[in-house]
Amino acid sequence: MNGIILYQPQKIAFGTQVVLQLPDDCRQAGYRRILLLAALPLLDTANRLAASFDAETQIIEYRFGEPTVDYFDGLLNIAGEFQPDCVIGIGGGSVLDTAKLLAALCDSRQNVREIFGKNFLKGRNCGLICIPTTSGTGSEVSPNAILLDESSMEKKGVISPYLIPDVCYIDPDLMVGLPARITAETAMDALSHCIEAYTNKYSHPVIDNYALAGIRLIADNLEIAYHDGQNIDARAALALGSMYGGLCLGPVNTAAVHALSYGLGGKYHISHGLANAILLPEVMKFNLPASPDKYREIALAFGAASAGEGIEKIKALSAACGIPQKLSEIGISRSDVETLADLAMKVTRLLVNNPREVTKEDAIDIFMKLVVNNS
Numbered sequence: 001m002n003g004i005i006l007y008q009p010q011k012i013a014f015g016t017q018v019v020l021q022l023p024d025d026c027r028q029a030g031y032r033r034i035l036l037l038a039a040l041p042l043l044d045t046a047n048r049l050a051a052s053f054d055a056e057t058q059i060i061e062y063r064f065g066e067p068t069v070d071y072f073d074g075l076l077n078i079a080g081e082f083q084p085d086c087v088i089g090i091g092g093g094s095v096l097d098t099a100k101l102l103a104a105l106c107d108s109r110q111n112v113r114e115i116f117g118k119n120f121l122k123g124r125n126c127g128l129i130c131i132p133t134t135s136g137t138g139s140e141v142s143p144n145a146i147l148l149d150e151s152s153m154e155k156k157g158v159i160s161p162y163l164i165p166d167v168c169y170i171d172p173d174l175m176v177g178l179p180a181r182i183t184a185e186t187a188m189d190a191l192s193h194c195i196e197a198y199t200n201k202y203s204h205p206v207i208d209n210y211a212l213a214g215i216r217l218i219a220d221n222l223e224i225a226y227h228d229g230q231n232i233d234a235r236a237a238l239a240l241g242s243m244y245g246g247l248c249l250g251p252v253n254t255a256a257v258h259a260l261s262y263g264l265g266g267k268y269h270i271s272h273g274l275a276n277a278i279l280l281p282e283v284m285k286f287n288l289p290a291s292p293d294k295y296r297e298i299a300l301a302f303g304a305a306s307a308g309e310g311i312e313k314i315k316a317l318s319a320a321c322g323i324p325q326k327l328s329e330i331g332i333s334r335s336d337v338e339t340l341a342d343l344a345m346k347v348t349r350l351l352v353n354n355p356r357e358v359t360k361e362d363a364i365d366i367f368m369k370l371v372v373n374n375s
């Protein structure tokens with residue numbers, strides 16, 4: 001068996017109302033200057049939390065979609081002036097990724113452009129706390145942060161153990177108001193994390209446990225949470241599934257689904273979860289011959305008798321949650337396929353993880369199946 005190193009937050013608090021521990025924890029940690037980055041719908045929650053901090057607090061409203069390098073630079077200027085000793089992110093994956101990079105760079109001589117890739121970040125002095133309000137990226141437990149570099153239309157990742165938060169609070173109460181569409185798209189992202197780690201070329205038995213647990217939780221609960229956002233048990237199950245997906249990202253990470261989806265986000269501004277949701281079944285069909293036993297296990301989690309039927313069940317689940325099944329339904333056409341394949345082939349850091357080699361021709365084939373109406 002290969003060796004493995006696990007880096008995880010020092011404290012993972014999971015359950016309803018765990019976020020109420022935050023002010024006491026900040027007091028105990030001795031934080032004096034807290035920068036709180038909050039997604040707009042969470043501003044009331046952020047203000048309530050900040051009112052009970054025993055520290056000078058600045059709240060920044062995150063008013064953006066998936067973060068760009070330029071948007072990040074603007075926030076970094078604000079953070080640099082405030083000089084926080086702790087950054088707290090409260091929101092979806094975009095907010096958490098941004099908070100992680102702000103904590104790492106607010107007092108650093110490095111700039112974000114020189115740390116893209118794996119292990120270029122030299123350290124982090126500032127405290128970092130993440131509070132997810134979606135169940136998707138698993139950013140609250142992962143070493144990853146993704147920014148869009150608009151100059152090249154590429155989504156670029158910073159991967160470093162210094163980006164793993166010190167503390168995270170995964171509180172399903174914060175997720176009950178999430179719209180059904182975002183619930184579905186983010187859960188499909190989490191499902192992609194688990195499936196891509198489980199079937200990964202560098203999969204590992206420790207991570208297989210997380211991945212399979214996440215797959216089962218999402219299989220059993222996504223449709224319930226989609227139709228009834230107030231169902232706290234289903235919300236908690238998705239939050240746990242997402243956390244398991246996040247724990248897969250450091251030691252094993254994702255593969256071709258994410259590599260092929262980055263161009264859809266970078267050039268066409270399609271949300272990360274939606275892009276992955278549409279690509280996932282087609283990439284699974286492509287990968288199935290390389291990992292048939294693991295695809296059978298995934299199928300079992302979906303109550304299917306064969307690997308092929310399991311993929312169909314995932315498609316059916318995604319469709320039942322209102323997710324389009326073709327890229328052509330969201331404005332992508334045959335003329336975009338060459339560009340998308342070129343952008344995908346640049347994501348070598350993820351393609352190397354795929355259980356089956358993906359050539360540019362393979363990528364074109366996969367995209368073509370999703371822009372024509374023959375299946």
Ligand SMILES: [Fe+2]
Nearest residue numbers: 137189258272
């Ligand atoms: Fe993802």
